[in-house]
Amino acid sequence: MYQTKNRDMQPEMFAGHYGVSFLVKKAEPRLPLWTLFLATQLVDILWAIFVLLGIERYRIAPGTASLPLDLYYMPYTHSLAAAVAWSAVVFALCRWVIPLSGLRSNRSAGFLALAVFSHWVLDLVVHRPDLPLYDNAYKVGFGLWNFPLPALVLESVFLFGGVWFYLRSTKATSFAGRYGTMFFGLAILGVHCLLLWGPLPPSTTAGAIRLGALYLILAAAAYWLEKKRTPLT
Numbered sequence: 001m002y003q004t005k006n007r008d009m010q011p012e013m014f015a016g017h018y019g020v021s022f023l024v025k026k027a028e029p030r031l032p033l034w035t036l037f038l039a040t041q042l043v044d045i046l047w048a049i050f051v052l053l054g055i056e057r058y059r060i061a062p063g064t065a066s067l068p069l070d071l072y073y074m075p076y077t078h079s080l081a082a083a084v085a086w087s088a089v090v091f092a093l094c095r096w097v098i099p100l101s102g103l104r105s106n107r108s109a110g111f112l113a114l115a116v117f118s119h120w121v122l123d124l125v126v127h128r129p130d131l132p133l134y135d136n137a138y139k140v141g142f143g144l145w146n147f148p149l150p151a152l153v154l155e156s157v158f159l160f161g162g163v164w165f166y167l168r169s170t171k172a173t174s175f176a177g178r179y180g181t182m183f184f185g186l187a188i189l190g191v192h193c194l195l196l197w198g199p200l201p202p203s204t205t206a207g208a209i210r211l212g213a214l215y216l217i218l219a220a221a222a223y224w225l226e227k228k229r230t231p232l233t
């Protein structure tokens, strides 16, 4: 019934990943929200960079399939092996290298690495089988995106579930802090819908730049917004 015929559909999870950012922020408040925004989308940010460098590849195929983005080669960002490796790199960076206050603990580094790894797990639910286990082989994906409405509901539940937990564990220090986070959540969902039903990017390069820029802009917004609330404890 919900089988998509929409040529503008993209087989990616977007908004749902940010639900994890907010959830991990509640679990480990010492981690800045903006780092969690980057962490849950890290492999997509790397994907955008790798596409621009010609290391990973995809096709835009409007009208030829129910899902117009053919993510046929992304072994270094979206294989299970790569997700584990990037999570380990982030753990090591935060445990021993990056001198941000409060980050140099096993707990903080572990939660940040978990945020990185969560991307692959959530992608597994929505992607059609284009996620390799390692290299470019044994591709998996449960394909929830073939059913756009349940997929959108799931993403919204993740996103606003995370926002709800975050709001409950912090208090506003200003007007923007009181209403900003909920507005931010709605804006993320709005961007998500634009990606789904807005125009396709004119080229694979433009598509990678558009997504990469979005991730950085949303992380910057999270950086600004987080200053408007403080943890309850």
Ligand SMILES: [Zn+2]
Binding pocket: 012, 013, 043, 044, 078, 119, 123
């Ligand atoms: Zn992804």
